[in-house]
Amino acid sequence: MGGPPLVGWLVVVIGAVTGVSCLLRTRAAAGAALGAAERRVSRAEGVKGLGMALMALPAPALAQHPWGGWLFGAFFGAMALWTLSLSRRGDHAPAHHVHLGVGAASMVYMSVVMATAPAAHGAMPGMAGTTGTAGLPVVNGLLLAYFGLYALWAGLRMLPAGAAATAGGATGGLLAAPELAAACRVSLGIGMFAMLLTM
Numbered sequence: 001m002g003g004p005p006l007v008g009w010l011v012v013v014i015g016a017v018t019g020v021s022c023l024l025r026t027r028a029a030a031g032a033a034l035g036a037a038e039r040r041v042s043r044a045e046g047v048k049g050l051g052m053a054l055m056a057l058p059a060p061a062l063a064q065h066p067w068g069g070w071l072f073g074a075f076f077g078a079m080a081l082w083t084l085s086l087s088r089r090g091d092h093a094p095a096h097h098v099h100l101g102v103g104a105a106s107m108v109y110m111s112v113v114m115a116t117a118p119a120a121h122g123a124m125p126g127m128a129g130t131t132g133t134a135g136l137p138v139v140n141g142l143l144l145a146y147f148g149l150y151a152l153w154a155g156l157r158m159l160p161a162g163a164a165a166t167a168g169g170a171t172g173g174l175l176a177a178p179e180l181a182a183a184c185r186v187s188l189g190i191g192m193f194a195m196l197l198t199m
Helices: 005-025 028-032 036-056 068-087 094-116 137-163 178-197
Strands: none
Touching: 005 036, 005 178, 036 068, 036 094, 036 178, 068 094, 094 137, 094 178, 137 178
C-alpha cells in the first residue's frame, strides 16, 4: 500500500471527518430523530471511518509493530461479523449491512496485506510501508471497481435529495438529515477506493 504521504493524510481527513460525523448522528437530538436501526448503521460507519483514518495515518504507533496489521485485522473482522449479523435482523436495509460487511472485510484484507507484505523504504508508513504492489491484483481490482462504483452510485443518489434539501430548523437537524448519511457513504467509498489504489 505504498503511495505518497499526501494520499495518506487525505484518507486520514476523510475517515476522521466521516467517522466523527456518523458518530455525532447517533447522539442527542440528531439520534432522537433516527430509528434504532439507523443509529446502529451510523455507529458502524463511524467506527469504520475512524478505523480507516487510523490505518492511513502516516507512521502510526501500531504500524511500527509486527502485530499492528493483525490487530487491525482482528478488529475489522469482528466488525464484519457484527455488521453481517445486523443484516439478519431485517430492521434496516439488509443490503446496506452487507455493504458494511464488505467494507469491513476489505479492511481485514488490507490489514493482512499490511501485516504480511515486506517493508519498502519510502512507502506510505501508515499503511505499513509495502512494496507498492501489495495484495492480489485480482482482489485489488475487484475491490477498486466495487468501491469506485459504489461511491458514484451513492453520489448520484444524493442529487435529487440535495435539490430538495431545506435548512433544518431543529437542533441536530443537519446531523439527522438523510443527506449527511448519504455524504458519509460517499466519503467512505472514496476513502476505501483511495486506500486500495495505494496498494
